[in-house]
Amino acid sequence: MDHERARSLFIEYRDEELAQELRFELEEHLRTCPDCRRDWEAYNETVTGVSALGRVKPPRDFVQKIERKIGRRSAGRFFGARNEFNLSFALVSFVLIVFFLLAYLFIASGREVRVIPRAGGGDTEAGPVTGGDTASGGPRREPSRLEEGGTEPR
Amino acid sequence: MDTLVERRLVRRLKARDPRAFEMLVERYQEPVLNFLYRMIGNRLEAEDLAQEVFIAVFKKIDSFRGEASLQTWIYRIASNDVKNRRKYMGRRPFDTLPPGIGADRAADDDGGSVMSTRPSRPDELLEGYQMERRIQRAIGELEEEQRLILVLRDIQNETYDSIAEITGLALGTVKSRLHRARLALKEKLDIGMR
Structure with a gap:
């Protein structure tokens, strides 16, 4: 050879x-x-x-980077909808939570309002219920009527 | 990848299923990025180009007829893109990034060296790093076709048949070009050692 x-x-x-x-x-x-x-x-x-040359590893967010690029170039037609959905979902959730919180506070505070007669009789005034009102041992005042959660005294 | 699984994946890709696209990228991101890095010699360029390759796959998937494997088809797109990018990059020297950027970033990201067999001593580490740089630079000095075949065969471990499909060359031509590429690389590395 x-x-x-x-x-x-x-x-x-x-x-x-x-x-x-x-x-x-x-x-x-x-x-x-x-x-x-x-x-x-x-x-x-x-x-x-x-x-024996080493392998180059892709970054951890490689897939997301490509999806974002496609989303941008397709004006959100691909890989854009999910982000919009997430954003609107978060916004709607936030609004609903705030709404229910306000509604709860409104209802809860309204239930505890009691109408208390003025010292001179006749007219009434509204005021919050206090625990010491009846337990203090002072002159007992009969509520003329309850606006909510109660009945007229017979 | 199993043919049946691949066919199912392609069907879902054609239906623009986002989860299928994620699976595709997760499956092929490492070979594609590694191939591009060895072809270009610049980590950031390779990463950017790899993104473009997957975007092209997403756009062109309807034209994939399944005559070759999905991986071969992706490599074909990547090798065309890399030729165009090299033209665009012009005569910029191969692997111009300073240490700490480029291939080294892989080590920072993943807590390991880019070398597959990591030496433990600092002098071994430096020697391995220098050797890698020298080989990478020598690969960059090869002719385009020689580099393509050498990277596909000796780094990416592709078969001669799939290299022939990727490049569109006859099997005999692939082998003779690979042989010439190895001889040329051997010469360049010899020159570097003197």
């Missing part, structure tokens, strides 16, 4: 695709030819070095 022929077989030799007879022939040549052996070692080392 001549040197050129031997070097042309390096690719198949490395891939282990050489027919057995040809492989023996090449190996015999490499044993007896220091130049070709050196060339083979350098060739093999080069391929091994390239194959």
